[in-house]
Amino acid sequence: MKSLEVTLRALRESGRKALVPYFMAGVTPNWTQHVAAAVHGGADAVEVGIPFSDPMMDGVIIQKAAELSLAAGTTIDSICAELAASDLGAPLIVMTYYNLFHHYGLRRASGRLAQSGVSGAIVPDLTLEESEEWRAACDENDIATIFLVAPSTTPERFARLARATEGFCYASARMAVTGRAQGAGDATRVVDAVRATSDVPTYVGIGISSPEQARDATEHSDGVIVGSALVDTILTGASPADTEVFIASFRRAIDK
Amino acid sequence: MKSLEVTLRALRESGRKALVPYFMAGVTPNWTQHVAAAVHGGADAVEVGIPFSDPMMDGVIIQKAAELSLAAGTTIDSICAELAASDLGAPLIVMTYYNLFHHYGLRRASGRLAQSGVSGAIVPDLTLEESEEWRAACDENDIATIFLVAPSTTPERFARLARATEGFCYASARMAVTGRAQGAGDATRVVDAVRATSDVPTYVGIGISSPEQARDATEHSDGVIVGSALVDTILTGASPADTEVFIASFRRAIDK
Amino acid sequence: MSQPPVFMGAPSSTGRFGDFGGRFVPEALMPACLELEAAFIDAWSDPVFIDEYHSVLHEFAGRSTPVTYLGRFSKLFGVEVYAKREDLAHTGSHKINNVVGQTLLTRRMGKTRVIAETGAGQHGVATATAAARLGLACTVYMGELDTHRQELNVFRMELLGSTVVPVTSGSKTLKDAVNEAMREWVSCVEDTHYCLGSVMGPHPFPWMVREFQSIIGREAEEQLTARGVGVPDVVVACVGGGSNAAGIFAGFANSSARLVGVEAAGGAAVSNGSPGVLHGMKSMLIQSEHGQIEEAHSISAGLDYPGIGPEHAFLAASGRAEYVGIGDEDVLVALQTLSQLEGIIPALESAHAVAWIMQEAGKAIPRGSTVLLNLSGRGDKDVAQVLDILRGRE
Amino acid sequence: MSQPPVFMGAPSSTGRFGDFGGRFVPEALMPACLELEAAFIDAWSDPVFIDEYHSVLHEFAGRSTPVTYLGRFSKLFGVEVYAKREDLAHTGSHKINNVVGQTLLTRRMGKTRVIAETGAGQHGVATATAAARLGLACTVYMGELDTHRQELNVFRMELLGSTVVPVTSGSKTLKDAVNEAMREWVSCVEDTHYCLGSVMGPHPFPWMVREFQSIIGREAEEQLTARGVGVPDVVVACVGGGSNAAGIFAGFANSSARLVGVEAAGGAAVSNGSPGVLHGMKSMLIQSEHGQIEEAHSISAGLDYPGIGPEHAFLAASGRAEYVGIGDEDVLVALQTLSQLEGIIPALESAHAVAWIMQEAGKAIPRGSTVLLNLSGRGDKDVAQVLDILRGRE
Numbered sequence A, B: 001m002k003s004l005e006v007t008l009r010a011l012r013e014s015g016r017k018a019l020v021p022y023f024m025a026g027v028t029p030n031w032t033q034h035v036a037a038a039v040h041g042g043a044d045a046v047e048v049g050i051p052f053s054d055p056m057m058d059g060v061i062i063q064k065a066a067e068l069s070l071a072a073g074t075t076i077d078s079i080c081a082e083l084a085a086s087d088l089g090a091p092l093i094v095m096t097y098y099n100l101f102h103h104y105g106l107r108r109a110s111g112r113l114a115q116s117g118v119s120g121a122i123v124p125d126l127t128l129e130e131s132e133e134w135r136a137a138c139d140e141n142d143i144a145t146i147f148l149v150a151p152s153t154t155p156e157r158f159a160r161l162a163r164a165t166e167g168f169c170y171a172s173a174r175m176a177v178t179g180r181a182q183g184a185g186d187a188t189r190v191v192d193a194v195r196a197t198s199d200v201p202t203y204v205g206i207g208i209s210s211p212e213q214a215r216d217a218t219e220h221s222d223g224v225i226v227g228s229a230l231v232d233t234i235l236t237g238a239s240p241a242d243t244e245v246f247i248a249s250f251r252r253a254i255d256k
Numbered sequence C, D: 001m002s003q004p005p006v007f008m009g010a011p012s013s014t015g016r017f018g019d020f021g022g023r024f025v026p027e028a029l030m031p032a033c034l035e036l037e038a039a040f041i042d043a044w045s046d047p048v049f050i051d052e053y054h055s056v057l058h059e060f061a062g063r064s065t066p067v068t069y070l071g072r073f074s075k076l077f078g079v080e081v082y083a084k085r086e087d088l089a090h091t092g093s094h095k096i097n098n099v100v101g102q103t104l105l106t107r108r109m110g111k112t113r114v115i116a117e118t119g120a121g122q123h124g125v126a127t128a129t130a131a132a133r134l135g136l137a138c139t140v141y142m143g144e145l146d147t148h149r150q151e152l153n154v155f156r157m158e159l160l161g162s163t164v165v166p167v168t169s170g171s172k173t174l175k176d177a178v179n180e181a182m183r184e185w186v187s188c189v190e191d192t193h194y195c196l197g198s199v200m201g202p203h204p205f206p207w208m209v210r211e212f213q214s215i216i217g218r219e220a221e222e223q224l225t226a227r228g229v230g231v232p233d234v235v236v237a238c239v240g241g242g243s244n245a246a247g248i249f250a251g252f253a254n255s256s257a258r259l260v261g262v263e264a265a266g267g268a269a270v271s272n273g274s275p276g277v278l279h280g281m282k283s284m285l286i287q288s289e290h291g292q293i294e295e296a297h298s299i300s301a302g303l304d305y306p307g308i309g310p311e312h313a314f315l316a317a318s319g320r321a322e323y324v325g326i327g328d329e330d331v332l333v334a335l336q337t338l339s340q341l342e343g344i345i346p347a348l349e350s351a352h353a354v355a356w357i358m359q360e361a362g363k364a365i366p367r368g369s370t371v372l373l374n375l376s377g378r379g380d381k382d383v384a385q386v387l388d389i390l391r392g393r394e
């Protein structure tokens, strides 16, 4: 079992629901301070987006953030260097599209990520069927490969994905890309479907933009991922302090 | 034999070359004064154009004149009324397109023309083959039907046209519509071809725009028709007195 | 025993269809008309020529064009409509059939150049196309107003190597382009053929162009027979000069089918015109009380013609075919309706025939009738104009 | 004894052509991809479906398209060129073959709506057309820049009853339209089919679209055989995503013919790209040193794509086909040359293939070779653009 999963299972054992905010790396020069602030505010792990030119699973907010970050010259190397230089105090999970790792070289990428303190990776356009090589590379570097499931996932796939995913299972609450839908949608059904075959921690994402939605979602799951809503505040000028307040408000709602 | 032809044959017998100017009826309010002035200047007969919306055989100058005349409200009736009211002192030959007579009624048209002092008609889009009805109507009213021959006319057609034409035979010097070409072109050959089968007077038209060209053309023919060059002076403001001078210059050249 | 009359055979030796047709041209053009008549008669009975004509249409112009059953349209209007798809012919309309024939004939006559008139530019583009293929020089006369309205078609002809001459006389539209082409023909008749664009003009043009277009009707007749539809109850086509209508009627002239020609209401030579002589022919014309030719008005440049081919005047007079007028508004609706129901954007010209079906289905066309619609051209050329009109209303 | 490899058969069960292809999509779309794969396999072995597909292509879209011998062009360049005339297919390009297949499949799957991406608008218009015919709702995603550049195509789609959504993300062109269509598909996958426009995207699209386009090659092969030309020495087609090339190559994949794909020099994914993953597939892509996808640049919007279909990447890697790049200047000259010599104005996309023949005749194409050119579309859509460019130089 990968270290990340050990950590996240322990978190669940402790009775705490996981709060996982998403940040676009490089979107502002002080983005790592935002990450640190979020951890301060109560985040249990952090998703770090690596910007890609063609973010097929992302809505306008994250697209915008990716464009800004790319325009600023962000690369895998620059992100890894920044992460390696910071001590952020929570598990780091990168999220990006497969082409970047493919182009970088799968073993080289996973090695570089591991060296920079990353312990998990979400690659939304990498299907289970195409993931063998990447998973092998991640295995060499103790990086957890996290798969998504969706409301459209079939029972047979739920079983295979829930078995394959490491660290946690990312349950899309809705049939939508990031930032486009609001609320927990089909979350309950999706989480149940995962649990039917696996006891991996299961977090709900896509559509969680308010503390109330986060609270509702965690009633039935092990955690939530907060993406576009948070990125939006940063795009409109939030400071790290604002981020801490933002995350803290989610923390309070979840812990209630 | 129609009266017109009697007159024109007599003219030839007298040793005089015929000078036939063309006027667009109604192009200016005083157009009949231009006609009278031309007769004064030495014209032997006058072609009176009746304006038609679609003058297929005419170049830009006569097109322009027709448009102006139509815009002023000119009709067959208005022209006939004006002609009947004037005493112009020379044979009058109308020239227009077949649709106007067809629409007016062939017998009615020829009758009306005859009453107004017209003794000949040129209908350039009426082929010999289609002319039977019109000729019959003209026969009733002593109106001569004048046919054109052209450089492209075949020997067999030359013979038939020269036999059918009345008054004179209109020999196109060139393969062109009015006002587009300069000089006598194929006139000699065309005139010879007519003479090979008929002794009808043969006048050259199309391309005669200067006294010198008129003189050259009459060396081998019985007369000339002057159209666009004259109409052009009227379009650009010539007075009846100017027209008299213009015609007189042609007269002198021909008589030399 | 009296024989029933035979429709759409050869005209009389003087080019008459009943009282209409004939040859009303300057003497300078008579030899060319006679030469053309002889050349056409000769070619049209020469299997080598006919073979080449068919093989060019097949291998170059994409014939045969299909007959498409308009399922959703038929269902909505309660009549069974089949569309003959001339919109799929090369250059986008039936015009190519005629110019393929005439350019082959041009070469056969030993001429090296063609001239043509055009309104919207469809016939001009078709002529430029066929001329390019044979390496004939080509000049197209086009009313100056139309050169502005149809700038892209002007450029298309130029791309094809033709010269486009704007005509500035008269109303600066199609009828003036015909006048000008005739005038020019006078001065170049020796090496140049005048490639007239419809079943109009002096004999033998109305007959020759109909023969070159009759492939539409012959194909459609075979196609409907092969599909078990048989002879349709109604055959309908739009009418400008009348070439696409003549082409499809030719396949059904002596059948039981009702033949309907749809003119633009603002250029309805049969309904609103009277007999007259223009552009070399005797036919029905829109003219003033004094016999001056009037300008036609239509949303579709291709129907913007004050006359009609003489054979149509005859078919109307004899009662064999009916001619009706359709207004611009109904045409716009018909264009949109066919586009949305069938995925075919018709030319504005062709949309006149569609509009007539929409208007008369269940009335003059009894429910359940089969209707053969000649879809004479595609609407791509008209999309900008329709956009302007519809946007202007928003 | 080793068998020679068989090209252009079915891909592996995971949708691979050699190392390329596969399925790289969000999990949310996996069930739809699997459903589509199953539905396609089922339909494509069902004679009823295949019959309907062929009869719609025949009766609605105007197939078969002819093969035209380009006589004057051949003479000038010293090679024998035959053009497969996809420009004559309904809506003006080969795109209709694919959308007829996919919309019939949509209905068969019980879905009521399609979405599509489009660049210049050709695939969008084709999809809108096929959707209108079946009464399917249709939304087309188009880069905002392209909606301005191709305003008439936008209106054409709207006339056909489709909704056009301008895409404002990224470079606002084709690749962003694909991204956006994928994103939208996620949220409507239950009742909506994504009608992809080329041999790209996740399995089964590259295979399915090739199968729907292979009618081009099958027809051409039969036509050349019937004419006694036999297997041509060279088969050449332009390549954007690669669907028209795949379609014609399919008829000759296991023959002796040399297969040549012509990319835009500014979007030459094979010559200038490297392996990567985009839009659901592993293929050759133009990308930065960091793996960011770069924008393609071409005078022709239809070739303005930074990738290529995965099967082409495989055909290139295996040496079965060659891929070359042609620059904008040569394309403009080729468009004019073909127009003037043959009376066919090609699409700018297709003119890339023409330009390659002009460049290599007597060199890489030995004198006297027979060449089959896929004339993927007509140039009418490009005339305004070419006019602007050429006028701008005067």
Ligand SMILES: Cc1ncc(COP(=O)(O)O)c(C=O)c1O
Residues within 6 Å of the ligand: C093, C094, C119, C120, C122, C123, C197, C198, C199, C238, C239, C240, C241, C242, C243, C244, C245, C301, C302, C303, C347, C349, C350, C376, C377, C378
């Ligand atoms: C598509 C189309 N249909 C019809 C016409 C009218 O011509 P005709 O009546 O000769 O078929 C035109 C003329 O330009 C046309 O382009």
Ligand SMILES: Cc1ncc(COP(=O)(O)O)c(C=O)c1O
Residues within 6 Å of the ligand: D093, D094, D119, D120, D122, D123, D197, D198, D199, D238, D239, D240, D241, D242, D243, D244, D245, D301, D302, D303, D347, D349, D350, D376, D377, D378
């Ligand atoms: C006429 C034409 N040819 C070629 C293409 C390129 O697409 P593909 O490579 O899929 O055939 C397009 C795309 O729009 C097109 O319109």
